[in-house]
Amino acid sequence: MSTWSDTLQFDTLSLSADAPLPSLALVNLTHWGLVTLVGQDSISYLQGQVTCDVVSLHAGQSTLGAHCDAKGKMRTIFRLFHHRDGLGWLQRKSVMDSQLPELKKYAIFSKTTIEASTDALLGLTGEQAQATIDTVWGGEGDVRASEHGTAVKIDEQRWLIAADSDTVRHLAEKLAASAVLSDDTLWDLYDIRQGCPRIDTDTELEFIPQSMNLQALGGISFKKGCYTGQETVARAKWRGINKRAMYIVSGQAERCPKAGDVLERSVGDNWRKGGTIIAGYQFSDQQSLALVVLPNDLEEGTAFRLADEPESRWQQLPLPYSLEEDA
Structure with a gap:
């Protein structure tokens, strides 16, 4: 099956431990997936499902969060942001088949449509990532919406673009001459160095959010109301059981x-x-x-x-x- 990236070659970079990272790299995020929530009840529904404060999430912000089972064990860790007419939720693709049905389980009672997105995902990394986004995407702030999709700042040297395939293909082809092309092992390296957690199938339902430092990364609100697994998460904080x-x-x-x-x-x-x-x-x-x-x-x-x-x-x-x- 053809994809937006077929015209370009995204390979694993050969980097030694002391080698500098590329000043600009385009990363094909093939192991990541995007979920969208659209509808007037999306925010209120999600507020009762996840660890982060969805109600307080402004259009110019993104946040980490976790979706837990009733025992407080994480099904996934995600990055949430406003996207198109609703919300976008970035997570590892490996947990999609098991986690997404659980997220949708009670949505039948709310006006929200939850589904896997068909948008393409492209990462920009390196010291030139910010300037490149300013040039090719425009806008201001850490989350930048356009008619084609959304650009999201991950950290000081990383941006995510979630947009339609034609837009991502055009951007990648435009930037390919001045950037290194990489598969998403480069994204893994950035995540590890930044201490940014994730859940894959082999670690699904194994840990509570504090076991992966979400409290230190703004991924848990201890002031919001109830959500699935909240009792365990709160007890881990107030009783020090983690x-x-x-x-x-x-x-x-x-x-x-x-x-x-x-x-x-x-x-x-x-x-x-x-x-x-x-x-x-x-x-x-x-x-x-x-x-x-x-x-x-x-x-x-x-x-x-x-x-x-x-x-x-x-x-x-x-x-x-x-x-x-x-x-």
């Missing part, structure tokens, strides 16, 4: 770590399960990075290894944000 957090780790690996892989930690002369890999990236020299959920009370300097690579040694790196509640 014992895990997400961290960045680095080490040598024979293959790229993937979601669901086990990272072991050293305990004296022995090794025990330490945590679960959320996302991984491998450089061309086999140096690797990963996001991993670990106990939040580990001693500084704890050694780690991949369970299926017992000779490997990994170490924890600092997060680019604080996990302290009062920060």
Whole structure:
């Protein structure tokens, strides 16, 4: 089946661990999907389903959030923004088939239409991403709407474009001469370095939102009303029952770590399960990075290894944000 990207070649970049990232890269986000909610009840319906405050989300903002089951375990982590005549919700494509029916389950009682979008998804990364968006898309703010779709700022060096296929194809072809083209492993690298969480099928319904630092990233509102899983999420904050957090780790690996892989930690002369890999990236020299959920009370300097690579040694790196509640 042909797609908007068929005229261009988006390959995995060969980057060593000490190599600078491209000043401008176009990223084909093939492992990501977009959900849209359209209808007068979309905001109120979603407010009762997710961890973030949808009612307070302005047109120029985006937010992270989580959709949980009744026990507070996450079905997905998403980025939410105003899109076309409703809301756009970016998440990993791997959870679409299981998560989307759950999101739609009670929508029959509300005036909202929830469906997977046919819009194409293109990422822009690098120090020139902001200036490029200003030139080719225009507008102001962190979320920029047009008749063709929406541009969303992810962080200081990343923008997402969700638009119709013709628009995305035209933009990509226009920028291809001055940009590096990459598959979405480059997006993975940015997510890991930024400590930005995600849920794939291998980690679905495994963790509560605080286990992946959503409270530190503005993805949980503790002031809004009830939503699915809210009791568990609130109890984790007020009673301090959450014992895990997400961290960045680095080490040598024979293959790229993937979601669901086990990272072991050293305990004296022995090794025990330490945590679960959320996302991984491998450089061309086999140096690797990963996001991993670990106990939040580990001693500084704890050694780690991949369970299926017992000779490997990994170490924890600092997060680019604080996990302290009062920060």
